[in-house]
Amino acid sequence: xxxxxxxxxxxxxxxxxxxxxxxxxxxxxxxxxxxxxxxxxxxxxxxxxxxxxxxxxxxxxxxxxxxxxxxxxxxxxxxxxxxxxxxxxxxxxxxxxxxxxxxxxxxxxxxxxxxxxxxxxxxxxxxxxxxxxxxxxxxxxxxxxxxxxxxxxxxxxxxxxxxxxxxxxxxxxxxxxxxxxxxxxxxxxxxxxxxxxxxxxxxxxxxxxxxxxxxxxxxxxxxxxxxxxxxxxxxxxxxxxxxxxxxxxxxxxxxxxxxxxxxxxxxxxxxxxxxxxxxxxxxxxxxxxxxxxxxxxxxxxxxxxxxxxxxxxxxxxxxxxxxxxxxxxxxxxxxxxxxxxxxxxxxxxxxxxxxxxxxxxxxxxxxxxxxxxxxxxxxxxxxxxxxxxxxxxxxxxxxxxxxxxxxxxxxxxxxxxxxxxxxxxxxxxxxxxxxxxxxxxxxxxxxxxxxxxxxxxxxxxxxx
Numbered sequence: 256x257x258x259x260x261x262x263x264x265x266x267x268x269x270x271x272x273x274x275x276x277x278x279x280x281x282x283x284x285x286x287x288x289x290x291x292x293x294x295x296x297x298x299x300x301x302x303x304x305x306x307x308x309x310x311x312x313x314x315x316x317x318x319x320x321x322x323x324x325x326x327x328x329x330x331x332x333x334x335x336x337x338x339x340x341x342x343x344x345x346x347x348x349x350x351x352x353x354x355x356x357x358x359x360x361x362x363x364x365x366x367x368x369x370x371x372x373x374x375x376x377x378x379x380x381x382x383x384x385x386x387x388x389x390x391x392x393x394x395x396x397x398x399x400x401x402x403x404x405x406x407x408x409x410x411x412x413x414x415x416x417x418x419x420x421x422x423x424x425x426x427x428x429x430x431x432x433x434x435x436x437x438x439x440x441x442x443x444x445x446x447x448x449x450x451x452x453x454x455x456x457x458x459x460x461x462x463x464x465x466x467x468x469x470x471x472x473x474x475x476x477x478x479x480x481x482x483x484x485x486x487x488x489x490x491x492x493x494x495x496x497x498x499x500x501x502x503x504x505x506x507x508x509x510x511x512x513x514x515x516x517x518x519x520x521x522x523x524x525x526x527x528x529x530x531x532x533x534x535x536x537x538x539x540x541x542x543x544x545x546x547x548x549x550x551x552x553x554x555x556x557x558x559x560x561x562x563x564x565x566x567x568x569x570x571x572x573x574x575x576x577x578x579x580x581x582x583x584x585x586x587x588x589x590x591x592x593x594x595x596x597x598x599x600x601x602x603x604x605x606x607x608x609x610x611x612x613x614x615x616x617x618x619x620x621x622x623x624x625x626x627x628x629x630x631x632x633x634x635x636x637x638x639x640x641x642x643x644x645x646x647x648x649x650x651x652x653x654x655x656x657x658x659x660x661x662x663x664x665x666x667x668x669x670x671x672x673x674x675x676x677x678x679x680x681x682x683x684x685x686x687x688x689x690x691x692x693x694x695x696x697x698x699x700x701x702x703x704x705x706x707x708x709x710x711x712x713x714x715x716x717x718x719x
Contacts, residue, residue, distance in 0.1 A: 308699040310334040312347035316356030316680065321363055321655050322669035331361065333676040336699030341672055354680070359693055362650075362685045363669050364419025364677035366657040367632045368436070369566055369588040369621030372423045373403035373410065373444075378625060387625070388427025392489075393496060396528040397432030399425045400451040403444045409626030411706035414439040416630035417685055419677040419697050420449065420667060422657075424456045424540070429489055430496070431456040433528065434540070436661055438677065440697040453661065454564070455532045459541040459552040460489035490555060497559050500529035538562045538662075540586070544569040544595060553581050564660060566621070569595050572607045575614035584660045585616055587652075588623025590635040602642055608652060609643030619657040620649075637686040649686060675699070 311333040318326040318341065331341040334348060347353070376384035386402040403423055413421070419439055425432035433452045441447035462482045503526040509517045531537045541552035544567040556563035565571070566586040571578065578585060587608050594603045611618045620636050622629050632653055640649035658668030666675045676699040683690035695702045 308334075308336045309701075310348050310351040311354055311696075311699075311701070312345065312351045313354045313356050313361060313678075313680070313694075317360040318670055319360060319362050319650070320670040321651055322671060331670065333678075333696065333699045336676055338670060338672055338674050338676050338678075341670055354694060356680050356694070359680050359682055360685075361670065362417070362679045362681065363654045363667070364679050364695075364697065365417050365632055365653045365685070366420045366422075366619075366661075366667065367418055367621050367629050367653070368422035368619065368657045368661060369586045369623045370421045370423055370629050371426060371625040372413065372421045372437070372439070372629060373405065373407050373626070374399060374423060374425070375625040376404065376407055376409070387425055388431060389425070392428040393430045393492065393525065394425075394428055394432045395430045395455060395496075395500075395532070396524040397425055398435070398452055398528075399423050399432060400435035400437070400444050400448055403435065403437065403447065405441050405443055405447055407626065408707040409629065410439050412708050413626070413629045414695060414697065414702060415692060415704045415706045415709065416633070417679040417681065417692055417695070418629060418632050419679070419695075421629065422453060422661065424454070426456070426458075429458055429460060429493060431458060436663065438697050440700065440702060449663065449666075450661070452528075452537070454537065455529070455539045457493065457539055457541050459543045459548060459555070460486045460493075461543070461545070461548045462486050490551075494555075494559065496525070497529060497533045497561075500526045500533040503527065504530040504534065532561065533559070535560050535562045538564050538660075540564045540566050542567050544589075546570045546573045549574050550577060553577070553583050556583075557581065567623075568611075569604060569607070571616070571618075572603065572610040575611050575616055578611070578616045579614050582617070585611060585618040586621050586657075586660070587611070587618055587639075588621040590620060590639050591631075605638055605642035608639040608649075609645075612644055612648050617656070617660065618652065619660055620652040621657075633686045634688060637688075640686065646686075653686075 312330060314330045316329060318329040318331060320326065326343060329341065329343050330345045332339045332345050332347060332351065371387045374387040378385060389397050420437065421439065422434050422436050424434035434454045434456050435448055436450040436453040437447040438449060462478055503520060503523060506520040510519045532539050539556065539561045541556065541563055543549045543552045543565055549565055549568060549571065552565060553563060564584050564586060566588060568585045568587055569589050571585050571587065589604050590608065592604050594601065608618060608620060620639060622632050622635055636649040636653045640646050655664060655668035658664040667677060676696050678696040679685060679692055680694035681690050681692050692704060695704060
């Protein structure tokens, strides 16, 4: 993926420094020094990240386990980054730091698996801060993990809102690349990574506009012969690339079994990256919004024996039984959007999650945002709860269900012994806007509740 050019201080000095230029440089340094320090206040503290994870005991808390019954006055122990004990009473290890959570509620950290977190800082006007896509249409070898900015201001803003893990996805083209499942804490992408190459992101080709006057009637429905031909041509490109990847994988396996007699296949980074997805070993996320595109993506995945996940699914409620029948999970990322069609009910997207849940479809809720508004994840789930989704299901849709869809429910998504200690302690219902986060733990470390937003609030709250 594209990388920013580094500023060579030595070259700059040789070319530009004069007495006049030096004075100007010093003035600029003094002018912006305080601002630079302020912007760094929400960055990860390397001392926190690199020190051994402490041991904590949280007492007198209401514990919402998500996977089981709530514990009204319970305690839990965090040690080595994991939950080592949880219940009505626990034995705390000697030297454990105690957190009195009387009157507070402990929730598992929320998870958003439909973001570009860390890949986009300022989407318009600052191109150097955007690294979400690469040139070309087919880029399965692109891995988002290596472009994630661990110091993005969006990370601090998001985690203090209770979101502790995300799936960061590349965008653009037809095969956008591989998304990374990360924790929102760490000084480098490697520290943040839970699954570096977690999924393959595919913008499933859809029928667009186009066509001439002879296809006017079809164009009124958004369907023209040219559009159909273009869509089919792109789907065939994906199909052929996946078949080539299967063949490439077989050639690699044959060489590994008999390296003396079977030649090693020529290295092809795109095909090598596709092999685990073509074999159904890792999931492929297809973006599809309309009913016909959802059906097409699912049928294509079955034809190619892929492991599909649908993201978007604005018209998922129209094909709920189809999705249930084919056991395809859905990432709903448009709860707060407007309906796709003018004649759709105004609340069709508000009710989308409840209708999928009632049909037995595996689903979760995402903001679908590049970074700035991933912090609003609980409000997306809360809106779905206001329009028919049971409250317990709404909480699961941003905790346990995304973990299950990503295949990490053995480590994330609920409060159980042995799971990673990604925890949020709040003074109310985590899906309500009035709730405040009081304590935050990621990987068993207590994270300061500091972000770009809190810094600006503290700076200006007493201004007259």
